[in-house]
Amino acid sequence: MSLHFIKAGLQTSIQDLGRHGLMHQGISNSGAMDSNSIKLANWLVGKPIESPVIEVTLIGPxxxxEGPMTIAICGAQFELYLNGDLVFNDETIQIKKDDVLEFDRIRQGARAYIAFSGDLQLTPILGSCSTHLTAKFGGFNNRQINDKDRLEITSFTLSSNKKIPAINEVTYSGNYLLRCTHSVESEQFSQQQSKQFFSQRYQVTPECNRMGIKLTGKPITFKEKPDITSCGLTQGSIQIPPSGQAIISSVDGQTIGGYPRIANVISADLPILGQLKAGDQLNFTLVTQSLAEKMLAEIQILQNKMTGS
Amino acid sequence: MNVADSCSFSYKIVDNGDAALTIIFDEPSSEILTRKIVTVQQKIKDSSGDDFLDIIPAYQSITILFDLLKISKDNLKKKLSDILNQSIEPSNYQSKLLEIPVCYESEYALDLSELARHCQMSERQVIATHTSEMYLVHMLGFLPGFLYLGGLSSRLYCPRKNNPTARIPAGSVGIGGEQTGIYPVESPGGWHIIGCTPTPMFDPTRDNPAIASPLDRVKFIAIGQSEFLKLQKKYEETTQ
Structure with missing residues (x-):
């Protein structure tokens, strides 16, 4: 039995929670850019939360x-139609043979995740089914999904109807405050530069993808060229290149960075990066390490409550 | 910030976001430092392998990414300091020598004439200089399987292009600033392309997708187009 993509959408790809332990070979983690929504979607259909799903970007498929199954869609809110009738995010959708699911206009966020009660027939590469779009490996045929592709699904059972508990639901306003801690070169920025960065509002540019997110604001200028050596670059690093405009690195980004980093988005806020799109407004604020740890632990507790683990 | 007196190198441990730490060594990039970094990296893996998700060695640093829900940053920092303050036997890693065939003919060397002009050399001299050096792998990154090589002759230094090329084919050999390297996958890039290798630099179906590790050595061997095509065909057949 298969899923038939009548239209593939803008950038539709298979993602799970990514691959770790290979950054020393230049291989970034990949995986769902919004690692929160993938877990919610998998939980709804009764699958392990790290199971591969379909990541949909801005224009959906x-x-x-070609057979009955249970699906769930979490993350960005699109107008969703099943055979012409509205269906919704954050709850199970029961599918019959020959049903057609259509992603129409996007209302909130940037990326949605479709989870299935069945198993997508995929071969993990380097420990993950995620598609590495820049290096062209993994996922479905080492690429994003194209029009007319067929994706095989095996060994599934239908799952019972479920909804995401209200406390776990997320909305995307397009206006975000991202919390940050220090990064490697933070101390090389002057007080004035830091003050400017943390007080001004940034806008997301159209150059916003799985490698990184370019922002525009009043440029941060250097009197002297900062003294840095290329070193390990992590997700959420906010680099200031010579243009003075900030770039946030993401899941498919480089593993070594050469621009000074003013700050780093905390782990708890990284899922939001997957929901950013051109025109969204951002502010940054500096928090302590202990708050960053507490915020991540709280998300984990909420998830554990939901999954009953 | 820690500065250790008791070990053979001084370092500091700095924050790299909430879930990573970077050890920065206070000495210029060199083969000796790369050997130390390989040694320390192995020691970290051996003594606290479960605590980290990824470890990225670089010219003068090691970055350790960890699971914030499993270990606190303060605890990891302490563990790393303990490891760095012990006396550490230098790595006995046996360097591999990789001979990488490169076709420098014009079809694969779009920027060779421009680079030769900049360096005030003939194209033939550029190729002779590029193939005469032995290069050291310092680190991997930028793109999957991309090798940061040390040892480019200063006669071949050439600033990056002002306008990056949109699509540089996989295998292209380039020079940018004071570095030379091979694009392992198709990518945009600002380096001057002087040739192309048919040898796959990155193969995700291997357990070790990259062709080399830090401390390995690379030598470029000039080949003609017919040899290039023959090797390319051979590699295509073996990967199918």
């Missing part, structure tokens, strides 16, 4: 299902 039209999919015909």
């Amino acid at each position: 039209i999919i015909r299902f």
Whole structure:
């Protein structure tokens, strides 16, 4: 039985929680850019939360299902139609043979995640089914999904109807405050530069993808060229290149960075990066390490409550 | 910030976001430092392998990414300091020598004439200089399987292009600033392209997708187009 992509959408790809332990070979983690929504979607269909799903970006697909199954969609909110009738995020959707799911206009966020009660037939590469779009490996045929692709699904059972508890639901306003801690070169920025960075409002540019997110604001200028050596670059690093405009690195980004980093988005806020799109407004604020740890632990507790683990 | 007196190198441990730490060594990039970094990296892996997700060695640093829910940053920092303050036997890693065939003919060397002009050399001299050096792998990064090589002759230094090329084919050999390297996958880039290798630099179906590790050595061997095509065909057949 297969999923038939009548239309693939803008950038539709298979993602799970990514691959670790290979950054020393230049291989970034990949995986769902919004690692929160993938877990919610998998939980709804009764799958382990790290199972591969379909990541949909800005313009969604039209999919015909060649057999019955249970699906769930979390993350960005699109207008969703099943055979012409509205269906919704954050709850199970029961699918019959030959049903057609259509992603229409996007209302909130940037990336949605479709989870399935069945198993997508995929071969993990380097420990993950995620598609590495820049290096072209993993996922479905080492690439994003194209029009007319068919994705095989095996060994599934239907799952019972479920909804995401209200406390776990997320909305995306397009206006975010991202919390940060220090990064390697933070101390090389003057007080004035830091003050400017943490007080001004940034806008997300159209150059916003799985490698990184370019922002625009009043440029941060250097009197002297900063003294830095290339070193390990992590997700959420906010680099200031010579243009003075900030770039946030993301899941498919480089593993070594050469621009000074003014700050780093905390782990608890990284999922939001997957929901940013051109025109969104951002502010940054500096928090302590202990708050960053507490915020991540709280998300984990909420998830554990939901999954009952 | 820690500065250790008791070990053979001084370092500091700095924050790299909330879930990573970077050890920065206070000495210029060199083969000796790369050997130390390889040694320390192995020691960290051996003594606290479960605590980290990824470890990225670089010219003068090691970055350790960890699971914030499993270990606190303060605890990891302490563990790293303990490791760095012990006396550490230098790595006995046996360097591999990789001979990488490169076709420098014009079809694969779009920027060779421009680079030769900049360096005030003939194209033939550029190729002779590029193939005469032995290069040291310091680190991997930028793109999957990309090798940061040390040892480029200063006669071949050439600033990066002002306008990056949109699509540089996989295998292209380039020079940018004071560095030379091979694009392992198709990518945009600002380096001057002087040739192309048919040898796959990155193969995700291997357990070790990259062709080399830090401390390995690379030598470029000039080949003609017919040899290039023959090798390219051979590699295509073996990967199918």
